[in-house]
Amino acid sequence: MGSCRVGVACLCLTGLLRCDARQCAGIFRKSAPGVSRGGQQIENVTRQKDTNPMALSKDQVMQALGKVSYPGLSRDIVSFGMVKGVELLPEAIVVSLVVSSSDPTIGQKLEHGVREGLQQLSPGRIDVNVELRAASGPAAGGHGTAQAMLMGNARHVIAVASGKGGVGKSAVSSNLAVAFARQGLRTGILDADIYGPSIQLILGDHQQPVVRDDKIIPIVRHGVSMMSIGFLVDEDNAMIWRGPMVMNALVQLMSDVAWPELDVLVVDMPPGTGDVQLTMSQRVALSGAVVVTTPQEVALIDARKAINMFGKVNVPILGIIENMSWFIPEGSAQKQYIFGNGGGRREAERQGVDLLAEIPLDQRIRQCCDAGTPVVLEEPGYGEIFDQIVSQLRARLQL
Known part of the structure; x- marks a missing residue:
């Protein structure tokens, strides 16, 4: 048992935390608001007398839509869960999309991409109606696909992952976020490691977040907006939760936090390839993933699994960071390759991705953390080193 550190019913639904405050803002509730029924209807009709959409199948339409990428990303709108309906009428194909974005040009680009993709199904011209609806939040119950753009205030979301724990992923995530902010980008970081949150320690802020209008306000430190479950629970209490509890907490961290407009949001993922990784990949518009590993084969085996997992959900790998590459003893200039030499570089070449950096094992990093x-x-x-990493990522993402 533990007590809630903010005056809201944050995680009380699990029965593992106790809310001591009388005012409950409903954060971390069992269900989330459904998708708004109101929306913008965009119709683009081009007529063809001899082409009948009824001759097509929905599978054919979905396959075509699977080639339509979300603007600025390499991932398609089907894998994001944005396609909410396909209707084949005698005179038209009707495609309904749910997109969470405050940028009106996103809708225009999606409409153009959908129309162009479907017209390739026939040499003639097909009637196309594209309905764009702004999603207000997760579908009831928190398990629908309408959450695919929960982080709608971030232009780019980067997952920092590792297959294996203990490779320094959180230290890399934190310094990466600060490096983005140092280059003038509006930056946030989300600690998605529910069982072992550490961002609040590494970035040096333990204050309790404020709740305003039923939303948790992110803590700002070193120019970075940050949120971690570590802000919401006592740090000495173990999170003895089963999968559904963890998933609910993660979804609420994404949807019930008042994230500001961000150029980039760094997500510090937990180690492994389990429920959290799958949830993030399916429900968030990830621009890509950075995989952290050590040169040791034991770590590389699990890093390989993480890379394969992201590949299966169509999330591009932005690069590999090799951490703890070497150690230089005090009073010596000779590098000691404690965990092996060049493992990250070889793996990057094998996977056909960039090696973003090699970071040494240095007690100064530990002391700063x-x-x-x-x-x-x-x-x-x-x-x-981190400025060079950020420059490479900015070039890849056109930031």
Whole structure:
């Protein structure tokens, strides 16, 4: 048992936390609001007398839509769960999309892409109606596909993952977020490691978040908007939760946080390839994933699994970061390759992805993490390493 650190019914539904406050804002509730029925109807009709959409099958239409990418991303609108309905009428194909975005040009680009993709099904011209509806939140029960764009306030969402724990993923995630912010980008970080949150420690802020209008306000530290379940529970209490509880907590962290407009949101993923990774991949418009590993084969085996998992859900790998690449003993200039030499580079070549950086095993990184001060702000050499990583990612994402 543990007590809630914010005055809301944050995780009380699990029975493992106790809400001591009388005012309950409904955060981390069992169900979330459904998709708005109101919306914008965009119709583009081009007529063809001899072409009958009824001769097509819905499978053919879905296959064509599976080739339509979300604007600015390589992932398609079908895998994102945006296609809410396909209706074949005698005179038209009607496609209904649910998209959470405040950018009106997104709807225009999607409409154009859908119309262009469906017209390729026939040499003639087909009537196409595209309905765009702004999704207000997750579908009731939290298990529908309407949550595919929960992080609608972020232009790009980058998952930082590892197949194996203990490779320094959270340290890399935190410093990566600060490096993005140092380059003038509006940056956020979400700690999705429900069982072992650490972002609040690494970035040095343990204050309780404020709830306003039933939304949790992110903590801002080092120019980065951040949210972690570590802000909401006592740090000494173990999160003894089964899968559904964890999934509900994660979805609420995504949907019930008042994220500001962001250029990039870094998501610190838990190790492994389980429910959390799958939920994030299916419900969030991930621009791509960065995989952190050590050079050791034991770590590379699990990193390989993470890369394969992202491939199966059509999330591009932005690159590999090899952490703990070497160690230089005090008083010596010779590198000691404690975990092996070049494993990350070889794996990047094998996978056909970029090796973004090789980061040494250095006690200064550990000291900065424990002190809550990102090493990119304290050590110019590491600031340069992470600036180079950010520059590569910005070029890839056109940021």
